[in-house]
Amino acid sequence: MINSRVKQATITLPTLRIHNLARFRIPIFQSQPYHSHHRSHRHNSKSSAETQKPHNTTRNLLRKPIPLLADLKQIQDPDEAISLFHYYQQMGFKHDYPTYSCLVYKLAKSRNFEVVETLLGYLQTHHIRCKETLFIGLIQHYGRAQLVDKAVELFHKIGSFNCSPSVQSFNAILNVLVDSGRSEAANEMLRSCSKMGIWLNSVSFNIIIKMWLKKGDWEMARQLFDEMLERGVEPTVVTYNCQIGFLCKKGDVEDAKSLFQDMVRKGKKANAVSYALLMEGLCSLGKYKEAKKLMFDMEYQGCKLKIVNYGVLMTDLLKRGEIGEANSLLVEMKKRGIKFDIVIYNMLINYFCKEGKTAEAYRMLVDMQIAGCCPIAITYRMVVDGFCKTGEFEEGLKVLNAMLMSRHFPRMETVRCLILGLLDKGKVEDACFVLEEMEKRKKKFNFDSWEVIVKDSCTSDRSHGVHLRIISRRAFLLETKKLN
Template sequence: MSFRGGRMKTGLRSRPSGKPQRRPRLPKPPPEPIPFLAHLKSIPDPVEALDLFLSPSSSPHHRNPAVVSSLLYRLARSRLFSPPHLPSLLRLARSNRVPLRPALLSSIIRHLGRARLPREAFSLFLRSPRRPLPCLNHTLNALVDNRCLPQARSLLSQHAAYSNVVSYNILLKGVLREHGLDAALHLLDEMSSRRVAPSVATYNALVGHASRSGMVARAFGLKEEAARKGVEPNAVTYALLMEGLCLEGKHAEARRLMFDMEYRGCKTGQVNYGVLMSDCARRGDFEGAKELVAEMRRRRMKPDGVIYSILVNYLCGAMRVDEAYKVHVEMQMEGCEPGAAVYRMMVDGFCRVRDFDGGLRVLNAMLSSGHCPRGETFVCLVSGLCQGGRVEDACFVLEEMVKRKKGLEAEGWRSLVEAISGGCDSNIGLISKLTSMDFVEDEE
């Protein structure tokens, strides 16, 4: 060994000072394409795709997680929950021990909840070999949204060890709806005893319920309590308080609160202007609502679809459909694409004022944008067109209903029969068209 400069030379490389440098991770190669999966996705009808998958010739793909997961998601999104669709495929996946990702299970549970099938969602959660937190929360939400609060309480208590504040927020929503504020505050105490810190969403739920129930002073007290616990209010908190003030007829105080929140360090958002606009429009002060939109632009806040939908909704409700249509066109010129709700408001508004030309015009734009009206909107259009003797246009609307599998309920059929049985000879063609179409029951 040799010494140089008072240090022993060992022949080992010295480690550089500072944090050790990690080798950059190489990106994962993309998965190889599966021709059978691509073929399944190209089949527009999910039932037909399922039949192909279950055929004996496709048995080599029955253990492929990518193929099984893709088909399960399509069936859930199409609400094909009854045997032999989704249940059969789930049984096949379990028998073949196909691993299903938690995100897929969460999505299926969410769709079951939206389809008002909470028992099926709960059963799928219990049968899952792994029960991650997202699946638990989606199951809780399915139970709470479908008024199965006792089952949701029991489920949360059984899995309290790995629940989080989102789990309690979901349960809080149901407690507020069914038992009121005092019971919800008891649940808040239970969260503290389990060392689950409430979030701003927790207090927003409490503040919103108190504001809408005429307890505005108590709502302000809850905001102060949240601040004392380190939960700072956000724009939604102030919007809920503003809504409570507006419901009490205190529009000026609500407006002052919106500017006061900025002094407290909370930036004003679209939701705050939306509350003031809704209050103006509810009182028939449409000029005041439009002035708020102009004020937003002056403050360099671009109005979004929700802001425009408030104006469209209240203008259509006040039978001022031509003004609503101008707002509808204006939002598109501003680069804000109308959503399905705005299109539906416009079509329904034109139907209410018996302007079926305008309704048909908006319907065409709506369909070309990939959106679809409700079944009752179709019925209103068809009935009005029939009464005006416009059978060809009525047939067009009916054909669009069939393409989108929009059926008619009993009330819809009654209205339609009354409209086309008025003795007009031109409606004979429409009756023939109806008897040749394959209507299905409306899912919504």
């Protein structure tokens, strides 16, 4: 078993200067045995010789499978991945870029950046040639972890890893800066591209144009668009769509139409999103019929209708309470073979819950699962909230059970309302069940929430005294159990 072999292996690695990784070593799962790389190579070579044609033999020999990579991909725990990495090293396996990058990705995903930086230091000092994709992935992980300065630092250090940064990694750092709200830094980065020897592409400009539009600065966005044309960078449909969407949200639908027509004249074929943005603008002005007519124009131009176009119309109809016309639209979608997505189902469920039609909302929840569309957290929350608002607490508990099985949890206000409702119905055990599920998921009521429950019980005519004592006792036992 690999588990015993890892324990017996020595920690000293004279050829690998990453001794501080040793403190992360833990046993590998005994139920998942791993074989040495020598044995795996023999097996795969034999298989390759038996199944591949003669003229592919040379290429297959050059691309022998690396057993450690397959093993690392099977492991979810990053600490176990480090242990396996050590084990292969001590068995004489010589790590190179593929195995290092695989481990780095796994560690970055788990936000173990301390060890990531140690590995990067080793790659750098030993001049192991790296691919740019490694740094793009790391920059994105740093961004998600709000380590923006680390991402910028890594981007500027790419050249020291025997790798030249290109516009792809440049765009990755631009995205991180924009997403973190550092608009000035992103703009400065864009202006310094020539010093770095990087040629901007349409994606680079799209990132910054979207940034200015999000900040509401139409003039800056247009200046950048004009600069894009001056530099000979061809705008994409995305470039036009983000501007069309901005104008439509402002209510400048006529200007948006002009930009749309300009895009078409310049040979850019509008997509479903382009039309959906115009439709949304028209609906916001109360021009539903004109928006729907745009769908016929869309088909005439050879652009296939998508769920996003129907979603715009459905949103407007439900907002205006036109449920009859919304049902007709659903029938039309079915006839056209357009499969409902989570957005459409959520819109309908939200409408039914707001109208107090919880039976219809629940039916929609069931129908979507039969159709193979999995509910998300917000879907369950809307239905549970809907049942609580109509006083159908036992039905709400059933949906809560399904929600918990899907590893989702409702808002604490919903839980509080559900507990009060169950107590009112005399369902003490059900209320205790909800509390226990809260405890399992480390969810807690704060003092204010408990105060609301107590006040509600004391001010109502309902007899909650016994119920509250049971609930308080159960909560006390759960807390005591946790402390022990």
